[in-house]
Amino acid sequence: MNRAAPCGLAALHAALAEARTGDVRSARQEIDRTPRDCTLCLRVRGDIDAAQKNWAGTAFWFEDSVRRAPSIPFAYADWGAMLLHNGDYDDAIAKFGVAHEKGPHFADPLEMWGEALMYVGRRDEAKEQFSLASHLDLNAADAAALARLVAAHA
Numbered sequence: 680m681n682r683a684a685p686c687g688l689a690a691l692h693a694a695l696a697e698a699r700t701g702d703v704r705s706a707r708q709e710i711d712r713t714p715r716d717c718t719l720c721l722r723v724r725g726d727i728d729a730a731q732k733n734w735a736g737t738a739f740w741f742e743d744s745v746r747r748a749p750s751i752p753f754a755y756a757d758w759g760a761m762l763l764h765n766g767d768y769d770d771a772i773a774k775f776g777v778a779h780e781k782g783p784h785f786a787d788p789l790e791m792w793g794e795a796l797m798y799v800g801r802r803d804e805a806k807e808q809f810s811l812a813s814h815l816d817l818n819a820a821d822a823a824a825l826a827r828l829v830a831a832h833a
Contacts, residue, residue, distance in 0.1 A: 752782030
């Protein structure tokens, strides 16, 4: 009997690393041992599909994560990032808006929301999102990335 293993961060990181280095078979074997009711595991399943450019699969897993934990912002942000990557700016903006509503101190959706707004020509709104993000507690890499975006679109 194939039972789900408890969700462990090491296993999730291993699965994601395997997918990103092209060993999708191993990634799937690793992630298939995790529970289907673990929202982080569902997000990693989506990331594994994204590594394969399986956008429908990616959306499926992010949607399942959102359905299971609608008050947590992370899957909304992941889903928005995937939509942004694929040029679906309006839907990405909507996901980032929900992510910000659910986690107002989570800077990533604000930064990506601003980026999506820039692509659709809504510069003033983008600057507002960048400004909001810049006032949150960012790590050095995120602060530098945000500064580059602001400088590029000032």
